[in-house]
Amino acid sequence: MIRPVLLIALPLFFAFLSPIIGIWSKKGVRYLIIFATALNATLAGILLLEALQKPVFDIIGGFQPPLGIVLMVGPLGAIIAFIINLVAFAISIYNLKVEKEPIVRYSMLYLLLVMGSTGMVLTGDLFNLFVFLEVTSIASYGLAAYNKDKKGYLGAMKYVIIGSIGSTFVLLGIALIYSQLRTLNMLDIAARIGTMDPYVKIMAFTSLFLGFGVEAEMFPLNTWVPDAYDGAPHPISAAFASLPAKAGVFALARVIFTMFSFTNFLWFVVVMGLLTVFFGEIVAYTQKDLKRMLAYSSIGQMGMIIMGLGIGTTLAVEGAFYQMIAHALGKALLFIAAGFLIYAARSGKIEDMKGMARNPLIGIPLLIGALSIMGMPPFAGFYGKFFILMGGFSQGYYAIIALFLAASIVEVAYYARFIKIVFERGNESKVIRPDAATYVPLIILAIIIVVIGVYPKPILTVLQHVGTFIAGGA
Amino acid sequence: MIQYYYLGSIALIAIGMYIVIAKRNLIKIILGLDIMDTGVNLLFISIGYVKNATAPIENVPGPYVDPIPQALVLTAIVIGVSVMALALSIAIGIYKKTGTLELDEILGVKK
Numbered sequence: 337m338i339r340p341v342l343l344i345a346l347p348l349f350f351a352f353l354s355p356i357i358g359i360w361s362k363k364g365v366r367y368l369i370i371f372a373t374a375l376n377a378t379l380a381g382i383l384l385l386e387a388l389q390k391p392v393f394d395i396i397g398g399f400q401p402p403l404g405i406v407l408m409v410g411p412l413g414a415i416i417a418f419i420i421n422l423v424a425f426a427i428s429i430y431n432l433k434v435e436k437e438p439i440v441r442y443s444m445l446y447l448l449l450v451m452g453s454t455g456m457v458l459t460g461d462l463f464n465l466f467v468f469l470e471v472t473s474i475a476s477y478g479l480a481a482y483n484k485d486k487k488g489y490l491g492a493m494k495y496v497i498i499g500s501i502g503s504t505f506v507l508l509g510i511a512l513i514y515s516q517l518r519t520l521n522m523l524d525i526a527a528r529i530g531t532m533d534p535y536v537k538i539m540a541f542t543s544l545f546l547g548f549g550v551e552a553e554m555f556p557l558n559t560w561v562p563d564a565y566d567g568a569p570h571p572i573s574a575a576f577a578s579l580p581a582k583a584g585v586f587a588l589a590r591v592i593f594t595m596f597s598f599t600n601f602l603w604f605v606v607v608m609g610l611l612t613v614f615f616g617e618i619v620a621y622t623q624k625d626l627k628r629m630l631a632y633s634s635i636g637q638m639g640m641i642i643m644g645l646g647i648g649t650t651l652a653v654e655g656a657f658y659q660m661i662a663h664a665l666g667k668a669l670l671f672i673a674a675g676f677l678i679y680a681a682r683s684g685k686i687e688d689m690k691g692m693a694r695n696p697l698i699g700i701p702l703l704i705g706a707l708s709i710m711g712m713p714p715f716a717g718f719y720g721k722f723f724i725l726m727g728g729f730s731q732g733y734y735a736i737i738a739l740f741l742a743a744s745i746v747e748v749a750y751y752a753r754f755i756k757i758v759f760e761r762g763n764e765s766k767v768i769r770p771d772a773a774t775y776v777p778l779i780i781l782a783i784i785i786v787v788i789g790v791y792p793k794p795i796l797t798v799l800q801h802v803g804t805f806i807a808g809g810a
Numbered sequence: 811m812i813q814y815y816y817l818g819s820i821a822l823i824a825i826g827m828y829i830v831i832a833k834r835n836l837i838k839i840i841l842g843l844d845i846m847d848t849g850v851n852l853l854f855i856s857i858g859y860v861k862n863a864t865a866p867i868e869n870v871p872g873p874y875v876d877p878i879p880q881a882l883v884l885t886a887i888v889i890g891v892s893v894m895a896l897a898l899s900i901a902i903g904i905y906k907k908t909g910t911l912e913l914d915e916i917l918g919v920k921k
Contacts, residue, residue, distance in 0.1 A: 463882055470889045477896050486907040489900055490916070493836065496897045500843045501830065503893075507850045507886055508823070514879065515857040 338382055340394045340407045343417065344455045346379070347372055351447035358440035365443045369428045372447060376454070377421040380414065387414035388798065391809065393460070401460075402521035408460025410809060411801040412657060416586050417457045419661050422784070423578040423668045424450045426777040430571045430672050433773045442482060449475040449575060453583035462513065462520045462595070465587060466506050469551065472580045473499045479572045480564045491567030495560040502550030502557060509543030512536050525595050526808050537596075544591045545605070551584025553638040555612040565631035566684075570675025573627060577634045577667040582660050585641050589656075589805075592645055597808045605646030610739055612639025617746040625684045626674050629750065630667065636747060637663045637709065643740065644724040652727025654802045658795065659720030662708055662785070666717055669705035669781040673698060676774050677758065686754055691762030697775040699759065701782035706751050708785045711744060715789040815856030822849030836901045836911040840894065847890040854879045854886070 350372035354365045386392055387409050394407040409417070434442065452472030459465050477499065481492035510520070516532045517525055529537070550557045565573045592598050592605065616636030623629035637659065644656025676698055681689045693699040708715035711722075721744065728737045788795050801809075822845055829842025858879030866874035901911060908916050 463885075467885060467889070470893070474889075474892055474896060477893075477900070481900050481903060484903065486904070489903040489907060492900050493897070493904060496893065496900060497830065497839060497843065500893055500897070501827075501846070503889075504823075504843075504846045504850055507847075508853070510882075511850060511854045511857060511879075514854075514882075518876075520878075 337386065338379055340383055340392055340409045340458050341396060343376055343379055343383065343421075343458060344407075344451055347376055347447045347451035347454070351444045351451065354443045354447070355440050358443075362439055365440055366432050369431060369443050369446060370425070373421060373425040373428045373450060376450065377418065377425045380418040380421045380454075383409060384411070384414040384418050384798070387411045388801075402519050402524035405459075405461045405464050406521065407458045408522065409458050410805060411798050412805050413457050413586070415795070415798045416582060416657075416660060417454050419664050420453050420457065420579050420582055421450065423664050423781070424575065426780050427571050427574050427578070427668060427672070429773055429777045429780075430574070430675070433675070433771075434569055434571060436483065436569070442479070445475045445478045445482075446572075446575070448472075449479065449579055453579040456583035457586050460522050462510055462522060462525065464520075465590070466503070466510060469506060469548075469584075469587070470503055472551070472583060473503060476564075476576065476580055479575075480568045482569055482572065483567060485567070487563075488567035491560070491563035491565075495564040498550055498557060498560045502547045504547075505543045506547030509540045509547060512540035512543065522590065522594050523808075526597055529596060541591070541596055545588065548584050548587045548591060549608070551580050552588050552642065553581055553584075553612070553616075553635045554608055554642060555615050555639070558612070558615075558635050561635055562628045562631040565634070565671075566625065566627045570627075570671065570678070573631070574668040574671035574675075577630075577671060578664040581634070581638060582664050585638060585645075585660060588642070589645055589653075592648075593653075593806050594808055598648065602646045602648055606643055606733075606736060607646075609639045609641075609643030609646050610736065612636070612642060613740065613743045615639075617743045617750075621746050621750045623750075624686055626677065626686050626689070626754070627671070627684060629686065629754070630670055630674055633709065633747065633750075634663075634667055636743065637667070640721065640724060640740070643736070644720075644727065647724070647728050647731065647733065647736075648806070649727045649731055650803050650806060651730065652724050653806055654796075654799045655720050655723025655725075655727055657720075657799055657802065658723060658792075659717070661788070661795065662716035662720050665781050665785050666705045666708040669701060669778055669785070670709065672774070672777055672781075673702040673705065676770055680768050686757055689758050690760050691758070693758035694761075695770060698770055698778065701775075701778035702758070703755065704782045704785055706755055708789065710748050710751050713789075714786070716785045716792075718789065719792055719795075815852065815859065819849045819853035819856065822846070822852060825849075834913045836904065836913065837898075839913075840897045840901060843897070844890065844894055847886070851883045851886055851890075854883050 357364045392409040396405045452468050455468035477496050481488050613636050616632050620629050620632035641656045641659050644652045677689050677692050680692045708717035711717045826842045826846030858876035860875045863873040863875045866877050
């Protein structure tokens with residue numbers, strides 16, 4: 337029996353321990369992050385096993401809910417927290433490659449990012465969710481500008497402006513809900529949402545939806561994504577796609593299902609999701625720069641998740657959660673591989689990377705990651721897309737399914753082009769050997785993708801609880 | 811009476827939003843974000859306002875104002891200040907790299 341609050345308290349402790357360790361040994365700090373994230377991933381795994389029995393509620397500071405803050409961990413929250421921490425662990429191995437100083441501040445911000453994203457997933461209190469959103473955002477702003485070049489600063493500035501507007505909207509939504517219901521506990525809000533004035537209810541929902549949409553990379557609010565991903569250091573691009581984005585979309589699911597208890601088709605959410613898919617995939621097709629292409633592809637994938645949430649049947653939401661897991665693993669893998677390719681080619685352009693992935697240690701995981709993101713059957717990405725499609729199909733939304741498939745074809749096209757270039761026979765002499773810090777996280781992530789693709793039963797067992805989640809449970 | 815507070819806060823949010831969208835100078839945009847934030851904070855405080863009430867302190871006779879919005883706004887102010895500090899420091903970084911804070915010049919937009 338472990339308390340979920342440890343998942344938040346321990347990264348915070350290690351984050352502020354790192355400057356003290358940094359006085360003695362700069363190298364020690366890097367290993368401290370690996371240790372901290374590994375510990376967190378283990379604890380999240382244990383928490384997942386507990387949450388499968390029954391939802392875990394952790395009352396903070398001895399104040400009983402609905403007055404006090406409570407952490408609410410159902411099976412779905414626990415598995416997203418587990419995946420977030422697992423990917424954070426894989427990325428922290430790749431962090432050993434980051435050479436720029438000051439490494440201590442970098443490590444602190446990275447651990448705060450992990451802590452904020454985990455907190456957003458675990459919390460059961462609306463205002464607490466806002467605080468964790470801000471912790472995540474502030475850490476992300478700092479990390480996006482970490483390279484201290486023009487590209488990094490401009491990307492970070494864009495992120496700050498759009499992110500602050502988003503969090504202002506979240507606060508506005510919280511104020512509207514509080515003005516009517518005088519409570520901030522999510523389950524308490526859910527129980528009394530029917531007594532709200534319908535106009536205020538719609539306004540509050542729209543504000544929260546737009547606010548969390550910034551982190552979830554939803555269509556009109558995602559112009560920061562390519563610039564921030566492109567300007568950030570390579571491990572941080574991987575972390576952005578996997579940690580805050582997943583936490584943001586989980587918060588969105590909390591708003592839709594737990595608090596507002598929408599159970600039927602939400603056309604507004606589906607349309608936003610579809611627009612996001614189209615915007616992301618079509619712009620990604622036109623990109624020549626590898627990291628920008630991956631960033632736009634990430635937008636497209638997040639759009640598919642939002643669509644799955646909007647369709648709102650058990651199967652579609654199950655697909656959305658499967659897609660979250662597959663995307664967190666696959667996109668982190670691709671960004672780490674992209675970091676290596678850019679380092680090897682000394683350029684961010686895809687056309688300069690001819691034959692750069694011909695080393696099997698990089699090439700095979702890269703291929704697995706790309707195929708999984710495309711949604712090929714034996715890999716993790718297949719089930720997510722398949723369930724979203726089936727969910728939509730069973731309800732008869734044929735037009736939406738057709739558009740979804742059209743966007744997926746564009747996605748396959750640009751990934752196929754990218755794979756062809758990096759595996760092409762070319763300048764073999766320039767291919768350099770990767771070191772362990774690069775290929776170990778790639779292999780870890782690739783193995784997980786293959787395992788949950790070939791043997792999806794454990795994940796499906798957890799996702800069975802989607803029914804209770806949609807009905808407003810933890 | 812309380813409606814005036816709501817009007818004021820909505821006006822502040824709208825002014826801040828307008829500045830962020832329309833102005834092309836980074837410092838002005840950051841100020842716009844701050845004004846927006848202030849508007850939401852004012853809205854939050856006015857939700858908890860009760861006329862002729864006092865702070866909820868023991869031994870002081872009621873009625874009391876709602877203390878939760880005040881606690882939340884204190885948190886929101888602290889968060890707002892840290893975002894502002896970070897935004898300004900990034901603006902300093904941009905100024906050092908490009909020598910200007912006008913977005914049109916930084917991004918090379920032709921007028």
